[in-house]
Structure formats: C-alpha cells, structure tokens
Amino acid sequence: xxxxxxxxxxxxxxxxxxxxxxxxxxxxxxxxxxxxxxxxxxxxxxxxxxxxxxxxxxxxxxxxxxxxxxxxxxxxxxxxxxxxxxxxxxx
Numbered sequence: 001x002x003x004x005x006x007x008x009x010x011x012x013x014x015x016x017x018x019x020x021x022x023x024x025x026x027x028x029x030x031x032x033x034x035x036x037x038x039x040x041x042x043x044x045x046x047x048x049x050x051x052x053x054x055x056x057x058x059x060x061x062x063x064x065x066x067x068x069x070x071x072x073x074x075x076x077x078x079x080x081x082x083x084x085x086x087x088x089x090x091x
Contacts, residue, residue, distance in 0.1 A: 006075070
C-alpha cells in the first residue's frame, strides 16, 4: 500500500477534473481526496495498492476528458490508511 500527494497544473479547474478523478479512484479502489487550490492547481492525496494508485495518477495526467494537464508534482508519503473512501474537498 502506498500514499502519494499530487499537484496537477494546467487546465484542471472548471473541467470536471475533481469529479472525474473521484470516479476513477472509486473504480480502482483508491482512497483519499481531491480539491481545487486558489492558485489554479488541483491537489490530491491517493492511498491504495501501488499499481492502482499509479494507474489513477497516470489516468489523471493523460486521459482526463476535458483537462489539459501541463505538469504533475508527486510527493511520496508514508501510507497512513486514514481514509475510508475517496472524496472531493472544497476550499
């Protein structure tokens, strides 16, 4: 099990990025959260099996239907197991 703290930059707000991320994370069995930041980025924390977390991040980077992700910053963190689901957080 792994945990990744991720920042997505580009055209990632106003394009259903958070909603689509939540749906993909739920499909993959990944837990955590996603939220918009005031600076235009989207921040997310993903926890789950390594291959599933990597797939969600890959999908967010390459296959978000309406977004144009220009950069992704990924921070490795210790798995905490603190989430019971994946949710959208609000500013």
